[in-house]
Amino acid sequence: MPDTSAWDDGKAREIVVRLAGLEGATLPILHALQDAFGFIHESATDLIAEALNLSRAEAHGVITFYHDFRRAPAGRRMIQICRAEACQANGCEDVVAELRSRHGVDVDKQNDDRLTIQTVYCLGNCALGPSALVDGELVGRLDAERLAGLCAGTSLEQAQIASGATR
Numbered sequence: 001m002p003d004t005s006a007w008d009d010g011k012a013r014e015i016v017v018r019l020a021g022l023e024g025a026t027l028p029i030l031h032a033l034q035d036a037f038g039f040i041h042e043s044a045t046d047l048i049a050e051a052l053n054l055s056r057a058e059a060h061g062v063i064t065f066y067h068d069f070r071r072a073p074a075g076r077r078m079i080q081i082c083r084a085e086a087c088q089a090n091g092c093e094d095v096v097a098e099l100r101s102r103h104g105v106d107v108d109k110q111n112d113d114r115l116t117i118q119t120v121y122c123l124g125n126c127a128l129g130p131s132a133l134v135d136g137e138l139v140g141r142l143d144a145e146r147l148a149g150l151c152a153g154t155s156l157e158q159a160q161i162a163s164g165a166t167r
């Protein structure tokens with residue numbers, strides 16, 4: 001697990017310089033930075049732009065285009081909810097909407113420092129959707145109540161017992 005407590009500009013610069021010579025270096029650099037720090041700090045925009053001879057807008061555009069790159073440290077609980085086609089057919093958008101309206105939790109926004117909940121596209125668990133990864137564990141047949149409990153820090157086991165659901 002990366003140390004997400006501190007961004008280190010010096011170490012970030014070393015990573016950027018080390019990978020800058022690669023073909024299509026932007027994505028490998030961003031992945032390496034996220035692996036090292038758990039997120040991409042704002043200052044990476046200038047480091048990358050300078051090293052790759054890009055405009056600041058171009059570097060910023062790449063960082064913000066990909067959902068996988070976090071721009072703040074991840075919360076202690078990480079939930080990645082699938083919103084691809086099969087999970088949509090199984091009601092994931094209703095789950096996301098209900099999570100927002102009834103529980104005040106937004107997907108793809110930093111809610112607080114305890115929770116990161118973000119959209120992903122297909123976890124290979126399509127038949128049991130809506131699906132999510134909760135701290136790296138695959139969960140299926142999500143509903144808003146169960147998801148809200150998981151967002152609040154309920155263990156996977158407690159959430160399953162409460163909802164009668166299976167993984």
Ligand code: FES
Pocket residue numbers: 082083084085086087088121122123124125126129131
């Ligand atoms: S579409 Fe959601 S797991 Fe495949």
